[in-house]
Amino acid sequence: MIEEHSRSRLAFNTAMRYAATSAAALSFSLLALIFVYVIKEAVPLWNPAKVQLQSPTDGMSAAEPIVFNTTPLDSVLATRTLPAGTNVRGEITEAIPLGSLLGTEWDPSGSTPKAGLLPLVWGTAYIALMALLMAIPVGVMVALWTTEFAPRSLRNAFQATFSLLASFPSVVVGFLCLTTVGHLLSTMLGNQYHANGLTASIGLAFAIIPTVATLSIRAFMAVPQELREASIALGARPGQTLRWVVLPCARPGLLAAVLLAAGRGLGETMIILLASGNAPLATLNPLAPMRTVASTIALESGDVLWDSPHFHVLFLLGLGLFLCSTLISSFVEVKIRPSLARGIDG
Amino acid sequence: MKTLVALILMAALPAAAAQFISVRGSDTMVILLQKLSEQFKKRHSTEIRVSGGGSGFGIASFINGTSDLCMASRRMTESEVRALFSRRAMRPLEVRVALDGVALYVHNANPIRSLTFEQIRGIYNGSIRNWKELGGGDIPITVYTRERGSGSLRFIRQMAFDTGIMRPDVQSLPGTAALVQAVAQDPNGIGFGGIAYDVSSARRVAIQQHGKPAVLPTKQTIEDGSYPLTRYLYLYAPDKPSAQMREFLEWIISPEGQAVVATVGYIPLPKR
Numbered sequence: 001m002i003e004e005h006s007r008s009r010l011a012f013n014t015a016m017r018y019a020a021t022s023a024a025a026l027s028f029s030l031l032a033l034i035f036v037y038v039i040k041e042a043v044p045l046w047n048p049a050k051v052q053l054q055s056p057t058d059g060m061s062a063a064e065p066i067v068f069n070t071t072p073l074d075s076v077l078a079t080r081t082l083p084a085g086t087n088v089r090g091e092i093t094e095a096i097p098l099g100s101l102l103g104t105e106w107d108p109s110g111s112t113p114k115a116g117l118l119p120l121v122w123g124t125a126y127i128a129l130m131a132l133l134m135a136i137p138v139g140v141m142v143a144l145w146t147t148e149f150a151p152r153s154l155r156n157a158f159q160a161t162f163s164l165l166a167s168f169p170s171v172v173v174g175f176l177c178l179t180t181v182g183h184l185l186s187t188m189l190g191n192q193y194h195a196n197g198l199t200a201s202i203g204l205a206f207a208i209i210p211t212v213a214t215l216s217i218r219a220f221m222a223v224p225q226e227l228r229e230a231s232i233a234l235g236a237r238p239g240q241t242l243r244w245v246v247l248p249c250a251r252p253g254l255l256a257a258v259l260l261a262a263g264r265g266l267g268e269t270m271i272i273l274l275a276s277g278n279a280p281l282a283t284l285n286p287l288a289p290m291r292t293v294a295s296t297i298a299l300e301s302g303d304v305l306w307d308s309p310h311f312h313v314l315f316l317l318g319l320g321l322f323l324c325s326t327l328i329s330s331f332v333e334v335k336i337r338p339s340l341a342r343g344i345d346g
Numbered sequence: 347m348k349t350l351v352a353l354i355l356m357a358a359l360p361a362a363a364a365q366f367i368s369v370r371g372s373d374t375m376v377i378l379l380q381k382l383s384e385q386f387k388k389r390h391s392t393e394i395r396v397s398g399g400g401s402g403f404g405i406a407s408f409i410n411g412t413s414d415l416c417m418a419s420r421r422m423t424e425s426e427v428r429a430l431f432s433r434r435a436m437r438p439l440e441v442r443v444a445l446d447g448v449a450l451y452v453h454n455a456n457p458i459r460s461l462t463f464e465q466i467r468g469i470y471n472g473s474i475r476n477w478k479e480l481g482g483g484d485i486p487i488t489v490y491t492r493e494r495g496s497g498s499l500r501f502i503r504q505m506a507f508d509t510g511i512m513r514p515d516v517q518s519l520p521g522t523a524a525l526v527q528a529v530a531q532d533p534n535g536i537g538f539g540g541i542a543y544d545v546s547s548a549r550r551v552a553i554q555q556h557g558k559p560a561v562l563p564t565k566q567t568i569e570d571g572s573y574p575l576t577r578y579l580y581l582y583a584p585d586k587p588s589a590q591m592r593e594f595l596e597w598i599i600s601p602e603g604q605a606v607v608a609t610v611g612y613i614p615l616p617k618r
Contacts, residue, residue, distance in 0.1 A: 063424040063427050063428055064427065064437075065421070065422055065427060065437065065438040065439070065440035065582070066437050066438065066439050066440065066585050067440055068439050068440055068441040068442075068583075068595060068599075069441060069442055069599050069615075070442075070618075071442060071615045071616050071618065072616050072617075072618060073445070073571045073576075073615075073616050076571040077571060077576060077577070077578070105514075107511075178524070178528075179527070179531075183531050186532075192486055192488050192534060193488060193515075193517060194488075194517075194528060194531060194532055195517055195519070195528070273520065274520075274524075277517040277518070278493075278517070278518045278519075279514060279515050279516055279517055279518065280514070281514055281515055288515065289515060289517050299493050299494075299495075299518075299520065300493075300494070300495070302399050302400065302402070302403035302406070302495060303399070303400055303401075303402030303403040303405070303406045303494070303495030304406060305406055305409060305410070305429060306406075306410050
């Protein structure tokens, strides 16, 4: 009886192990497939296949729609539009000159397409950096207070609140930024643009403070209590203990918090899409509108023609973001995790 | 292997559920098409699924084959028609659904009452940068636009700016509602969108052309075409539509369908 029970349990364990292994293999291969797909779709930018526009064989023009219904206004309105065949924009099959990738003009579907990545990369980095400068001090301070000074009962409540804040929908943050923060900033500073880099980075800071705070709380909590006690036993004041014992011990954990928050900042889309003004400008002025890589993909992937040069440029942008976030998280995993595990000597 | 199965499942699901007509495109037209399909369904039991995204998005998904019909607040361009022919070996069937006008919006505090096409071009290409140059106060102009997939943007470019490029610091916003809202909060601002957006602190500007009197966008001036930025709202269908599609399109331009157009606040097509 007992033997049978343990045998079925063994079978169950084996089955679970296989299920877990195949789930892991599946997610890993999906990740690899996404990576390969993104690269595959970005590469044709360098080697554009000539998009052949066919002509119909039945003698009718392929360039004109077939009219279903007409109205008496047709003749009036027809005199106003430019004659058929003059494309103002949307020459969708025009190849993008590779030299323009390093330029400062972003207009990938214009009649002379230019895909200057500089303003997008600049906007992404600038907004993320401003947001980090706001979020790191606030997040770390909050974490320090929560772990070192708050009563134990409040500590748990704080942690729960931050986990909740971390899942706040970013579209709501973005909309609030556009309607209130942007308006407030321009009344205070008298700046011309309501939606600008600073407005977006304030929203982004709001979104990443919970990330910084929860990870920093974890870093501070990982510092062994014995170390604090030893320091105090040696006669150090609480402030000195904090400065010379707790902070150095928590440093790898704090660095991980900052890097992961940076990764989140580079990839955040909705807040920035709504609050940054989306003009591709590479400018030092934080109150000018800016456009980021992620919001460009979100804004333009909808109306791009598949397999057009513009389509491939968007994949190149996606590849860049993908590599950036992979680099950051693998740096955290490879360089910082081991010292976190060792604890004290990190 | 599992990946393969998952991929096949993902590909098969939409195909199994494809017993409806999907319509995508112009954000301006989403409410209109929702009302039309609601009324149509009461009599004809054909389900029509409507989603927005902008005219460019709708036309692209029509060409890419991911929607059955598309809504557009501008005509398809020549290269789009050619791309459709190359991808799907069909020409678009162009259905006029309703009339609309593109209005230029400014803040209520702005004293400007009318603009010419030349002035609009100057504002958008950056050669006019202060309201003082147009007879307003001495404040810089903040220019708002829609994203590049917008049919309204394409239309106003064709009508007023030709092939000129826009000043680089133009603020682009997703959707007409967001744009008009931004102008309503910004005394320096100017933007454009369909005429159906009413915001208490933004105002529509009249358009003046070649010595003719300035014309405000109203129901009358759009119906008779005297407002210069009058346009059709279009639906595009395959050149050989299914029986259900054809029934829907015929119904939209029938008196019954046009009555629905009027109840939603759009301007019905002029009668022959």
